[in-house]
Amino acid sequence: MIIFKNVSKIYHPNISALKEATLHIEPGEFVSIVGQSGVGKTTIVKLITAEERPTHGTITIGGWDITHIKNRAKPILRRQIGVIFQDFKLLPSKTVDENIAFALQVSGSPFTKIKTIVPQLIKVVGLEKKEDRFPKQLSGGEKQRVAIARALAHRPKVLVADEPTGNLDAINTNEIVDLLLKINSFGTTVVLVTHNREVVNNLHKRVITLEAGEIVSDQKKGKYML
């Protein structure tokens, strides 16, 4: 589903965030990417969504080589990937409802479909009665849940979650992880970026460990090793 071949990302002559990374993620897999702050985890996310272009190497998503993707094609790629951004990236002048709906509106989903899906998602992430709030009226954890709901709205084939539990307590974290597992069980490929040791150790799924932009380990049933 996601193939990185010798991918490097050099932001600046002396900032190389990713060095010759090679990884294969199969369809339907659940993969955790772990590593200390600044090792290049979010960079991988940005490369998957074509927010950044690789400096070297090739990236293929679902058989589509996106290494030199045209600007015009980016929306098509992004509509097939759900991303929970580390910094949420909610639209400040849209309500919870509208933020979630936006992921459907961009692809021209009909009003009726949006009317049924959005309340379901609100329920899934537990934000009932807060539909009409603006992001600035929400707590960090609530914002995170809006971001999760939006990432799931268009039923993506790949879900990339960049620290989706960073602002949540243990109970909420487990709920979210269970949600991700459930989505994965329906066939969605899930890439989870986290530094939460407990989460990773309880998953018993594949773990990719990064260190200074390099993949230092890739274990089938991995543990948090740092």
Add this chain to the structure above:
Amino acid sequence: MLISFVRIITFALQNFWRNIWLSIATLSIIILTLISVSGLIFISVLTQEAIASAQQLIDLTITFKTDITADEIHSIDQTIKSSLPIESTTFISKEEALAKFKEFHKDDPSIQESLNALEENPLGNALVITANRIEDYPSIIAYFQQDEMQNKIQEFNKNFEKHELILEKMNLLTKRVQEIALVISGIFIVIAALIVFNTIRIAIYTHSEEISIMKLVGATNAFVRGPFIFESIFYSLAATLITLAILMPLLSLISPYISAFFNNSFDLATYFRQHALWIGLYEFLGITLLNLIATSFAIGKYLKI
């Protein structure tokens, strides 16, 4: 397609209301610009009106010798009207001229007396000529200075000779005034355009984060741009209508003072009422074009993501 269009319009209106202060700020800059441009239009209209009304003060009276008959003068009239740059002519018969002369000097017994002593009317028939433009008089005068004409003429009127110098000066002055007005208008419009351009850019800059988020969630450039484009057209329309609504009563208020200056021959408020549709339309088209260019320019940067 239609669904996206409906959404784009909804987003645009939401954007307008939810950032109402930014919207008001942007709108007022555009309104101020339009009012200033309208002011410029009025000043140019008034200048032209002033020039035209000054030109109307000038005419050329040609008094023919007493033996030239009205019929002869009519045929001259026909000829010059078809061959010279003449706006209008007025024929004054010698009887009318005498009556006027008597009326004018009715308090002067010596003139009355000497007039009564004359058996024949000493005055000739006359033709008052108004040229199309000030600079056309010399060619008309030249025509009457030909020998063949000169023989028939008693006198050119004093009015013209007296004013000839003033006329030349005024001619020069109006040209200067028009040139200066053009240059000032040009500079002013460039400044106004720059202000509007940058206002729109700042307004869009405040949305730069949102624009990149929309792109990351899978929106196409058109879907992101749409609401901003629609909003800028909406700004233009609202600004034009508000400008017209402000100018209407404002002009009615100051118009009497301007009319007094023009001896009540020109009313700015009436002029505006008659031309409001066109002024509004041109201002709307101009400001829309400017807004669209500014919007596309400003937004392009943030769409690259």
